[in-house]
Amino acid sequence: MGKQHYQITVNGEAKDILAEPRELLIHTLREQLNITGPHVGCETSHCGACTVDIDGRSIKACTVFTAQVAGKEITTVEGLGEPGKLHILQEMFKEHHGLQCGYCTPGMITRAHRLLQEIPNPTEEEVRFGIAGNLCRCTGYQNIVKSILAAAAVMNASQEAAE
Template sequence: MGKKLITVKLNGRAVEKAVEPRTLLIHFLREDCQLTGAHIGCDTSHCGACTVDIDGRSVKSCTHLAIQCDGSDVQTVEGLANAGVLHAVQEGFYKEHGLQCGFCTPGMLMRAYRFLQENPDPTESEVRMGMSGNLCRCTGYQNIVKAVLYAAAKLRETQKEAA
């Protein structure tokens, strides 16, 4: 099979590349686009280390084909910070020590980003459920939950100030 030309909006900018139809999104991002934030953890969509945002939903890029993203808006962890200023979820993970080894962190950040758009004022229980598709082998999740709750409060505060 020959390559197919796809166009995606990647972290806010248009990217056009030719890909093999069988190319997984994670490999497209890491190898073709040199965006290595999303990690390859399990290749089965169980761990969530490869989570990215596609057209407003969390997607595990290790089981999603790059050609499925043709015409889509794709955001990776590299697109969270704005002009060098950390996004609230990144700040939350920093302030609340929401990481240890860091392997799962990009996927956690991207899931937290989307989750907080879906539920801007979550309870601790809702955070645990909303983040349950992303696994961490190091932290025990306590500080990850604190980090997401921190980010939720920060985002609400920012919205109040903007209004």
């Protein structure tokens, strides 16, 4: 079967994609749309470097065909902050040294973003379990976990202040 048109929404923008049915979402994002936050680590669903959010769930973009996400809303790390303003998770990763080489970081932050919606006030154990599908070769996870817990604390405090 040849290329076909698919409509997907990425970071709030509708995109018309021409792709073969076998094209993986990670390749559509990086090569067609130039959205290079999601990284290719293993392409075998192990590392989580390619993690994106699809309709409110963390999904590894090397495990789905673009054809399967037609009509769905996809959020990548590029869609988390605002122009000129980092998301609080990005701020906390910066402040608490939650990254070294940075290769896992876009997937890790995108997963953490969804995790904090699933569990707004997680324990350390819940954070560690929640990011178990994302591998980091550099940090030993200590500072990643610290960054996510710090972001949760800031988000909860600002939520309480708003109430």
